[in-house]
Amino acid sequence: MMWILISLAIWIAAIALNLFLVRQRAPGSAFLVPVIFGFTVLILWEGMVRGFNISPVLLPPPSSIGLALASETDILWQDLVQTFFKGALTGYVMGCGAAVLIAIAIDRSPFLQRGLLPVGNFIAALPIVGLAPIMVMWFGFDWHSKAAVVVAMVFFPMLVNTVQGLQATDHMQRDLMRTYAAGYAPTLLKLRLPAAMPFIFNGLKISTTLALIGAIVAEFFGSPIKGMGFRISTEVGRLSLDMVWAEITVAAILGSGFYGLVALMEKRMTFWHPSQRKSR
Amino acid sequence: MKSIFPILTVVAAIFALWYVFAVVLNAPWAYSKAERAEVELSFSEMVADTMAQEKPRLPAPHQVGAEIWKTTVEKKITSKRSLIYHGWITLQATALGFAFGIGLGILLAVSIVHFRVMDMSVMPWIIASQTVPILAIAPMIVVVLAALQVDDIVAKGVISMYLSFFPVVVGMVKGLRSPDTMLLDQMKTYSASSSQTFWKLRLPASAPYLFASLKVGAAASLIGAVVAELSLSQNGGLGARLLAGSYYGQTIQIWSALLAAATLAALMVFVLGAIEKVTLKRMGMAQ
Incomplete structure (x- = not known):
């Protein structure tokens, strides 16, 4: 459960950050925004796989893929x-x-x-x-x-x-x-x-x-x-x-x-x- | 219509080349057969033999034609040897995936045009997603989805969707953004809300772009379904015919499945083209 909540929290925070960056038209946001989005997808993936105990035979978490x-x-x-x-x-x-x-x-x-x-x-x-x-x-x-x-x-x-x-x-x-x-x-x-x-x-x-x-x-x-x-x-x-x-x-x-x-x-x-x- | 003659010439040239290659590629087998039977083979006999081998390296067009005739017209549609039966299975998966793809594509395009965050955060990944050779990993996705108790046709549809949503997104984003400042200003002077601008200006303006990308997407989703069937072959489909043909060296069967897939693609593009013509005409956009 913790995994799901944490990853969801990070996800919402990242969306807020992205919204902020886009609204501010901060320098470098054209690069930062998609990168942040990509990372959140990875974190959400990791959190969901661990939180719901999805078998690694079906969908391995990104961390074990990184290990491989x-x-x-x-x-x-x-x-x-x-x-x-x-x-x-x-x-x-x-x-x-x-x-x-x-x-x-x-x-x-x-x-x-x-x-x-x-x-x-x-x-x-x-x-x-x-x-x-x-x-x-x-x-x-x-x-x-x-x-x-x-x-x-x-x-x-x-x-x-x-x-x-x-x-x-x-x-x-x-x-x-x-x-x-x-x-x-x-x-x-x-x-x-x-x-x-x-x-x-x-x-x-x-x-x-x-x-x-x-x-x-x-x-x-x-x-x-x-x-x-x-x-x-x-x-x-x-x-x-x-x-x-x-x-x-x-x-x-x-x-x-x-x-x-x-x-x-x-x-x-x-x-x-x-x-x-x-x-x- | 003045290009019909050149097109026919090119098609005829392709067939002629096909025959030449059939002779060249099948000749070694013809000669080795003759050597074992200890007969001398004249050139014309050799050519005749290359046209009528059972498992040629490259079947001649008329052999493929005969096979297609045999497996479409002379077989019952419900027979497992009928190409129409397999083509229908593939077409169902393609249509499902294509429908998903259109839906997802339009949804993404609308949100990309309306929200800057979506544009900036998702658009680069959509483009990157297409440099991933998804077709190559389709078998794995199919296996995983099958393990999740998803229906086979849905599993195939997912692959088709992945391949077909991209042209739709790109085309729709371009189309929804195609009204120029003048037109948008006009909507503003009417004090139109942004949803009114969307329904009355942006959406109609995107129709030609949508149709152009639908044609690309249809072909792509067919390819996706065929490749997905390579790993979900137990239920048939043109991909399954390809695979079975390659296992048993039935080259004629491979080529006839390939031609059937080609016909299917051509048919879908043709139907879409007809719908496009009628729709654009009624919308007053036909050139």
Whole structure:
């Protein structure tokens, strides 16, 4: 009972604090408010799990997840390398690279563009994760099949975005390039690719999560004895949920970090775009 | 409508590529069969064989088509081998999760637009929540929910909800904020209360945004339901068909389940598009 009351009290206090911070428009509140909110969720979770005596098989408290995170770093790191660096990242680079190159190739033919955009949009909405068992059958259990799933997942969102981005220049700009007597290649490199960057980065950002999902889900269909998806499915079977949640935490941090990194690159490279300006 | 010809060309090209890959991928098995039977295989015989294997690495489109025809039209709907039966199970879970997702999404969006605290404290976490590969941990959530004696369909729905609420929140927040200062000032000159502003200005203005995000959300919730069925396969569903196919190497079955899921997604997006068209027209917002 104590646990419940204390966590509820902390929760209410934190809400009051957040309300106060927002009303005061205190400096740094844009960062502080969500962090406080996150901590209260954790405290409430811990309090409820302990207070209601929820079995750790169902929902472990955050403290034991933290313990698993701290004590099993070797396994977690090994899984991370297998799933992220070998599977997801390879597939991500290959898939996005291929999509951009093909988009540039398609771009020369308006006929193909008109046909491919709707089809690509359609395919991008399909459950491509379902290809995972087939890819595992084709490429074997190791990371190659995971990379293949990731390639299939990121390819179409990336293609559609890049094709759209390459159309983003207007007549005036293209005419200007022509008056400079710029050929196809200089126009592409100096005008159209830079103009397409916001779109390309949009695709890259969508693809970060897709890549991680693809790599982990593909491991459910067969994997060597390491990898995050493998660990999650086996530890669920062994009912050691704290390890599963630790793995999920790693995946969450990884996902957010990967996304953040791409977003940071976007900020650097498309600083000129209106959406990147500081709002006043 | 002038883009119909290019689209058809692209689709035809995809099918042609599919056939080529089917020949290339299935050729080794055709050759090794011929070697064991000690017959020499001509090129055309090899191609014919790759089109008609029982467990091909990549089934040819017409094989998948035949399988779909067999499992939809020729089977009774109640049969466990009927794709329509499994598709219906998946569609139920998807619809439930999608409905939850829309409800949660709209609720969150309204409170985010109305309360600055919600905007500042919850919005960053909503965005962060989508960088978590939830699909990857769906099996575990399903298992936990099943242990809590929750109905299977609800457990699947939860995954669908998690995937579909995000587009709705983002779209609705954008939509509810889309009326510009001029319109808001107009409401002020009418001395409209904030609830009147909400019902008469903000909510109608958000309709086009809502529909755009509903289409994204529908596809996402279908993906969620299919993946959830991978771990709740005892009750059937397209995900269960995928899993069974991958266990027994029934590639044709995998592909037909995949195509069925694709058709379902296309159907949902199409229906939503039709509703969108009618609604926006009656609201006087059709372009």
